[in-house]
Structures are given as structure tokens and as C-alpha cells.
Amino acid sequence: MADKDKKYSILDASRLSVAPMMDWTDRHCRLLHRLLSRRALLYTEMVTAPALVRGHAVHLLEHSPGEHPVALQLGGSDPTELAEAARLGAEAGYDEINLNVGCPSDRVQSGTFGAVLMKEPGLVAECCAAMIAAQPVEVTVKCRIGVDDQDPETVLPEFIARVAATGVGRFAIHARKAWLEGLSPKENRDIPPLDHDLVLRMKGLFPALHISVNGGIESLDEAEGFLAAGLDGVMVGRAAYHRPADILCAADRRIFGAMEPDSTPEDAVRAMLPYIEDHLAQGGRLNQITRHMLGLFAGRPGARQWRRMLSDGAARPGAGPELVAAALAGIAGTLHARAS
Missing domain, CATH: 3.20.20.70 (Aldolase class I)
Known part of the structure; x- marks a missing residue:
């Protein structure tokens, strides 16, 4: 550039x-x-x-x-x-x-x-x-x-x-x-x-x-x-x-007048999974990343469960991207249950 x-x-x-x-x-x-x-x-x-x-x-x-x-x-x-x-x-x-x-x-x-x-x-x-x-x-x-x-x-x-x-x-x-x-x-x-x-x-x-x-x-x-x-x-x-x-x-x-669709927190979480995997492979810890993700679903159904799963699980030995994926699935499950 x-x-x-x-x-x-x-x-x-x-x-x-x-x-x-x-x-x-x-x-x-x-x-x-x-x-x-x-x-x-x-x-x-x-x-x-x-x-x-x-x-x-x-x-x-x-x-x-x-x-x-x-x-x-x-x-x-x-x-x-x-x-x-x-x-x-x-x-x-x-x-x-x-x-x-x-x-x-x-x-x-x-x-x-x-x-x-x-x-x-x-x-x-x-x-x-x-x-x-x-x-x-x-x-x-x-x-x-x-x-x-x-x-x-x-x-x-x-x-x-x-x-x-x-x-x-x-x-x-x-x-x-x-x-x-x-x-x-x-x-x-x-x-x-x-x-x-x-x-x-x-x-x-x-x-x-x-x-x-x-x-x-x-x-x-x-x-x-x-x-x-x-x-x-x-x-x-x-x-x-x-x-x-x-x-x-x-x-x-x-704010910027973009024509593209708005982003979603769900897509952001999915995009973070490879980054998390790479961070862990380099010796990092999961909670170094997930502590910044706790508020992603603030005000939405399932937000409390999302925070709890990440807060309780991310510091445990061996915790990895599968924990984040499971927490995201919980958000989807909450929305599905409410829609039923």
C-alpha cells in the first residue's frame, strides 16, 4: 500500500x-x-x-x-x-x-x-x-x-x-x-x-x-x-x-457506509478457532484468548452459559478450541430451544 x-x-x-x-x-x-x-x-x-x-x-x-x-x-x-x-x-x-x-x-x-x-x-x-x-x-x-x-x-x-x-x-x-x-x-x-x-x-x-x-x-x-x-x-x-x-x-x-452484510459473533468465533489452535501449538494458553471473548453474546439468549463455559473451562489443562466450539453450540442450542 x-x-x-x-x-x-x-x-x-x-x-x-x-x-x-x-x-x-x-x-x-x-x-x-x-x-x-x-x-x-x-x-x-x-x-x-x-x-x-x-x-x-x-x-x-x-x-x-x-x-x-x-x-x-x-x-x-x-x-x-x-x-x-x-x-x-x-x-x-x-x-x-x-x-x-x-x-x-x-x-x-x-x-x-x-x-x-x-x-x-x-x-x-x-x-x-x-x-x-x-x-x-x-x-x-x-x-x-x-x-x-x-x-x-x-x-x-x-x-x-x-x-x-x-x-x-x-x-x-x-x-x-x-x-x-x-x-x-x-x-x-x-x-x-x-x-x-x-x-x-x-x-x-x-x-x-x-x-x-x-x-x-x-x-x-x-x-x-x-x-x-x-x-x-x-x-x-x-x-x-x-x-x-x-x-x-x-x-x-x-459508520463507514459499507455495503457488505453485518458481521456476526458466531462467524467471528468460528474464524477464531484456527487462530486458537495455532496459539496453543506455540505454547500459549486458551484463556489468554477467550478472556476477550466473554462479552461476545452479551444481552443474547445463552450469554450466561457461554461466559460460564469459557470462564470455567479455558484455564484447565488441555483445554482447546473444542471447548469454544462446544460453547458456541450451546448458543445455537439455546436459540433453537427458544424458537421451538
């Missing part, structure tokens, strides 16, 4: 993306999500620049060709280190390099990166400039609307302007503040109030930038509403993980 074509495809894909989520959006999760949506943009978990550059943990960049379009999210605050990490990500074949300026976890704060960088827009700009200069892949930023006692109305536009001046043209904005003292990372995902309207105003202030909204989005209806209101993209987090079929199965048709 030519660079120009890749650029346009990533812009199109970012109309709907699945947020980077620590301990969740690993390569197994991303492959499952790709089977549900051919077009949505997927993100890695945050990978720290020190782990790649100092720790030589290049295995953290592993992904399969079937995941594309896929973006690498980096964490860090040293421009030289982030530039090298971005170069490694580009060499690994990622379609986008994203800088994390939103994660509020304690370990992120201690490393002086993540949401705490909202207090240092000059440093973020320096980091982004170094990342852009080091490699050819587009660099983007995911941020909060502010942290602690900052006034988002003032801080956010100043932050965006400072960073955009380096050449960053795409921002994903989590529409909540992060409280770095007093709230846990989990509480920071729920307690600070959402301000989606502020993100919409940022699009009005910066019409040339590509602005995506993140935070508290639970349905495709909401996603379509934000796009209709003028935002360029919508990033969905926990809803896409816990109810992936609800968010992703109709996304290609509703």
Missing part, C-alpha cells in the same frame, strides 16, 4: 476506533475485534518507550497482518526515547503512532507521562516533534480535557494549539478531567464529569484538525450522533470490550 493510500485509509478508519486499554487490547483482542469490523481503527495497549528502548522489549510490538489498520500507543516523556520508540513502531508496520497524554495511573505518573503531561504542553510538543522527525508514520495524541484544578476551557485549546504546531493533525480527547490525587485510575474513568460539548467546541476552534471524542460512549447511536454533530471520529472504550458485537458488528455499515 502506498503511503498516500495508507494515510487516507487511516483517516477513514478513525471515524470509529477502539480505545487503547491496558491489559485488554492485546493482539488477541485486536484480532477478535477485526473479525467483527473490517474498518474500525484498533489500538494497542500503551507500550512504554523505556521498555522498548532501554529494555529492548521489541516483542511488545508483535501483531498480525490481519489487525490492520492498527495504531501503536506509546507512553513516555523523553523526546529522544520516544523518537526511537516511534521509529521501532514504524519499522514494525504500525499505521499510526499515538502518544498517551491521558492515562492517570500511579505508575504512569511516577514515570512523568500520561495525563500528568497535560501540565507540560511544551514538553508534549517537543516529544511529538521528535517522533515526527524520526519516522514516516503519522503521529497522533490522545489526551484528557485537563487535570486536577486546571480550567479545561483555557487549558485544552492552549494544549491543542501548542501540540498541533509541531505537525500533529489528529487528537482523540477523553472528555473528562483526570484527578491525579484523590482518585484511583478506576475512579478516573467514571467520577469526573463528562464534557462532550467541550470537545465539540474544540472542533469549532480547530476546524482543520481531526478531532475524535472518547469517554462514556455506549452505543453506535451515540457515535453516529457525535459524527453528525461535526466531530471527525468517535473512540469507544469499555463498551467495545464488554459488548463488542453491539459496537462493532454493524459499524462497517452504519
